[in-house]
Amino acid sequence: MIDLYFWPTPNGWKASIALEEMGLPYKTHLINIGKGDQFDPEFLKISPNNRMPAIVDPDGPDGAPVSVFESGAILMYLARKTGCFYGASERDRIAVEEWLMWQMGGVGPMAGQAHHFLKYAPQLDPPQDLPYPKDRYRSEVGRLYGVLDRRLAENEYVAGDFYSIADISIWGWASLWEGQQQVLEDKPHFTRWLDMMSARPGVQAGRALHADLRGDHRDQKSQGVLFKR
Numbered sequence: 001m002i003d004l005y006f007w008p009t010p011n012g013w014k015a016s017i018a019l020e021e022m023g024l025p026y027k028t029h030l031i032n033i034g035k036g037d038q039f040d041p042e043f044l045k046i047s048p049n050n051r052m053p054a055i056v057d058p059d060g061p062d063g064a065p066v067s068v069f070e071s072g073a074i075l076m077y078l079a080r081k082t083g084c085f086y087g088a089s090e091r092d093r094i095a096v097e098e099w100l101m102w103q104m105g106g107v108g109p110m111a112g113q114a115h116h117f118l119k120y121a122p123q124l125d126p127p128q129d130l131p132y133p134k135d136r137y138r139s140e141v142g143r144l145y146g147v148l149d150r151r152l153a154e155n156e157y158v159a160g161d162f163y164s165i166a167d168i169s170i171w172g173w174a175s176l177w178e179g180q181q182q183v184l185e186d187k188p189h190f191t192r193w194l195d196m197m198s199a200r201p202g203v204q205a206g207r208a209l210h211a212d213l214r215g216d217h218r219d220q221k222s223q224g225v226l227f228k229r
């Protein structure tokens, strides 16, 4: 039984979707990021960057326990452990890693900042309604989704003709495109892929995990914890 340290956000969904898709049994430990659970010294021992998700696998390498933080590292570890969703050849794995790194270094941080400046910052007291970062992150996310649309024009899935952890890494952030103030009319391949991904039972199950706890960080306590205010 893998221990999953989780809160229902796009980064958390990468781990919950992977565990569901791979059929791995897991026990969920909630890390309420609005209340500050990510700073608990016990949690910091497995996730020193005070971010979730993280996992502890009691049956790690050589049968000994291992902890993993950073969603991309979790996806790669679970894919290696199970032999699932990492392609069948070295060329496949190179493509999976290219698009996984593209998500980790691009879509995740840029979409995260888009959410911050478009949605959360204007709700702060006093409001931080800042045109330059709003435009900057909205347009950068749009550029990245254009790259993805062109890739998906020629490939059924992100890394090629097979489903992979790269798809799992991208879906959560991409599914929230409306909150990032994006348009999809000009991105038919991206739209096809979003629909295909959203129909997968494993994606639906990972997305549904504690979905009732999703918050909008409107309260001052959450803002204080997350935005250091």
Ligand SMILES: N[C@@H](CCC(=O)N[C@@H](CS)C(=O)NCC(=O)O)C(=O)O
Pocket: 009, 010, 011, 012, 033, 038, 050, 051, 052, 053, 069, 070, 071, 072, 108, 225, 226
């Ligand atoms: N690069 C990290 C990012 C994880 C991350 O940013 N998690 C957020 C929630 S989506 C979090 O734990 N935030 C807590 C905080 O900001 O204190 C990953 O992909 O695992």
